[in-house]
Amino acid sequence: MKLKLLSFILLLTIASTFAQQFQLSDNAKISVITIGPGESLNDAFGHNAFRIKDQNRGIDVVYGYGEYDFGAPNFYLKFAQGKLNYLISRHNFSSFYYAYTNANRTIEEQVLNLSTEEKQNLFNFLENNYKPENRRYLYDFFYDNCATRIRDVAQTTTNGNLKFITPEYLEPKTFRELIHEQVGLNTWGSFGIDIALGSVIDRQAEAEEFMFLPKYIHAFFETAETSSSEPLIKNATVLYQKQGTNTSNILFSPLVVIGLVAILVLFITYKDYKSKARSKWLDFLLFSVTGIIGVLILFLWFATDHSATAQNYNVLWAFPLNIFVIAQLLKPEVKTWFKKYLKFLIIMLCLLTSHWIIGVQVFAIGLIPLLIALLVRYIYLVKLFNQN
Template sequence: MMQKILLFFISLFLLSISQAQEIQLSENAEISVLTVGPGPSLNDAFGHNAFRIKDPKNGIDVTYGYGEYDFDAPNFYLKFAQGKLNYLISKADFNRFYQVYRYYNRSIKEQTLNLSEAEKQKLYDYLVNNYKPENRAYLYDFFFDNCATKIKDVARVTLNNNIQFNLPKDYKEATFRTMIQKNLNRNSWGSLGIDVALGSVIDKQATAEDHMFLPKNIYAFFENATIKNGEEPLVKNSQIIYTKREVPVTNSFFTSPLFILGLVGLFIMYITYKDYKNTTQSKWLDVTLFSLTGIIGIFILLLWFATDHKGTHQNYNLLWAFALNILAIGQLFKKKVSGWFIKYIKLLVILLCLLTLHWIIGVQVFAIGLIPLLIALGIRYLFLVKHYSTDQ
């Protein structure tokens, strides 16, 4: 008897959950797209997007967004590094969503979508179904499957691919790298890390739709989009929910890559000048340079060939961070180097020249903070060629 009662209550509970998931939105329900402005850290620098479903009659005011980390995933950090980590769709009460971003002083804009009752229901049902445990995870891609592109894709599904995205008034053609760097300080460590880790594939011209990988561009394109064969706007109303407070910017040039690496470059050139004047070689410096450039080169190769990150392919930072430098370190400890090692150093000089050419013709844009280091490396390699050639 107790088992039957328990079974009854379990069935009742499951039925209530099922009904809760199949809520019929009222005629007064509204669905909007929220655009959150950038934050101070690198992972917040590009903003965020989410859907807001508001239906006072049903007591609903929730947000759905894409891009939540699944910290419970096995081998989280390894999968993250390999580009194989699934991200999750998140759900939160709007008030909590608002308070969080207000606390972190990030602007919030809202665009109410011009949808019929059936389209609102379809979009809401899609999100509810997407939020189920078996559907929540998706393979994240920074450029083509992120918190912004998901908003565009879900809206298209809702409107049966009948959205026409028109170019915003201030639209300018750009590469992926240009769009990324517009959101960053070019002379920052985050910017330098991106320019070193990401390859020439992000220096190609992005299509108009590709621009929507950035949350702020979702706002711009949605603002100009039309539906029903261009007869009606996609957005019927836009408003600013929260305006970011102006705070002093504390960026210091003296802690920037250009300044720090400038000092490193000057130090390398100073040691090289002393070695040249005294006809000596500071082997500790060469071992350090060959080790660091070799390790960075191996890291770049791993990002290119051992991960699923699309943006790390065809990375010509390998022209200065040459992975084979690790294998050549042994020559630096010899009293007399092999003949091939002199040719190898000449190759390193040629590679730096090729890097400069790639930069000039636009094959790949490199970090400006690297300029002093690259100049210093070129001078050091030329010195080593002369030094070792004299000893032969």
Template sequence: MRSHLKKLFIIYPFIYSFIFLANAQEYQISLLTCDPGDQLYSAFGHSAIRVLDRVNNQDLVFNYGTFDFNTPFFYVKFTQRTLDYMLSVSTYERFLYEYNYYQRNVREQVLDLNPEQARQLVQFLQVNYLPENRFYRYDFFYDNCATRIRDAFESILGKKLDWNEEVNPENKTFRNLIDEYVYPLPWADFGIDLALGAVIDVNAKEREKQFLPDYMEAAFARAIIVGDGPNRPLVKSSHVVLEFPERESAMELFNPYFVWWILALGVMVLTFLGFKKKRLFKGFDIILFSVLGLLGLLIVLLWFFTFHSQTKYNWNILWAFPGHLFLAFALLRNNIKSWVKKYLLFALILANIALIFWIFGWQSFHASIVPLLLVILLRTNFLYYNWEKFKTLEKE
């Protein structure tokens, strides 16, 4: 009997070690980080979770960044933030095929999860992939393909996940973070700055920066797992999966800075000629204030009639004001009403207030609007101080 017990005590550790190693190799969990693409929807990069299931011989990628272009009223829903994104699953091979086709770099961080943590994460993803759970209401800053992954690991690891944040990180606003990625797309950069309000001009916390895949990759590289034996890095190993030559990102000549400054110079010449010839060229002002008024309507729609939290308190409305449409319509008439002169002064004051908001940092505007503000100030001044001449010319 004693000899059998002795053999059992000798064999048991080996049996236990074999079972532990077998379980440890059941799942390998990785974070995949993909570099930005050329289109706006891919300009910020992408994140996904790779699950290598050695028991069932499956190599899958769980992707929270999927949406359906065929959704009815796709662009309306996207604008209103009523478009649902979903969790999709594909093979690792198929996932890489797409990024290889578009020549976008992909990096992998293999995570050092214990068998139970890996199993819980896979179960979490499987439950999320159920038809009733896979859809979610996308939010660019707070609920996207990257933050969903971060939240999944926080849910599974709880207090055992220490992000090990930098003591003195560089302060960056949400707008600063976006600008890092849209600089090669100047018109998209202009449109984003036009559409998003002052709420994104606040410093993002280190955890909040993880809405961008590159920043989440860096956060995973710093993170450690605590309270689960000796402290260990969350990332066990890292390697490059796909790598392509770096692309040049020179800004195109046709960009907001160039276009608006050319416009401003043209308006200066037009105004100078009008002063010399005693003409106001109101046709230009009708077009100018019509465009500004339409932009103002768009800002109002995004501010008050969508579910986007980032489009609130958008002080671009100070220079792109919807009321400018009334001015444009008034200038179309032969008999100009007396209130038009008062409105010109009002528009002039609004443009100056916009500059004050910018100077004091209450909202950061796109730098290319400087010539637009100059155009507004110049034309409102010119029309206001030449009001009597304007009326006389209209009677003639």
């Protein structure tokens, strides 16, 4: 009987200690951390996290959404298909700070003006989210990422009492324009994004949809108000300022590199025109590359759960069927249907141009020289085959 009583007292003591350990004191501070862009494409958009600091309880941790689970089965396939679960992370602030200062990325902190109850609700929510059975969530770059989760968790744990006010300097922009803010227009990052993502991101974003980017979480939280019309942010601090600036080498930009490739294609086409010949290897290469890219675009469009890869009219130049008609290019004489097919490709390039002009979809500016070269090459092939 005494043993059972002692065991019960011990369990009660442990439970009481555990409850006290996770009960924040009145002096606890909760803030939103905004990390500036890094060097790689993966880091170009920045990052957001919650910081919970309670000196009375010896707590100073950071919770962030968007961590990869490299140990997940079929990681790369799931990533490509948009079926990969991401994780909430929890790190000691000292380790978090060291990692981002070592990477030379700006760190900004905004302390939230929350009641004691709201702080506890937010902390409890994050701790519950961090449990192994709750850590995973299906990531979406535009609608459910490391930034939008900060907004949504803050709203949820304050019972939706936060009022986000659009900053005065905010100008209407499409999702693609917002991406270009972070990666530039003439970079390999924007080039790949503009080819992979479809016309669905060329619609104008609603004001609160800007918050898929971490810097706009910072901007909207700065102007937000609580239910009592008080500023949501008590104070804001730059904990670390990035040193130096990035310099990009324009000589290796998509416009220059692809421009040189296009010049080469035009030069060979001119030589073929003068000699009334055809460089079969060039046509084989052009049709192979455009066909493979087209197949990948269709895969992203129809075979994945990525919401941003739908309705991608890059298939108008990277036509998937190109890869299946290559055999015709290796023959001394092509079939009549192939001549019509070439005319069809020319029409597709014209259609792409109209899509670009009227704003259905914005394409990578690095493609301009290639599109011109493809058009000239197709026209030459039509004329050459019609003479035979």
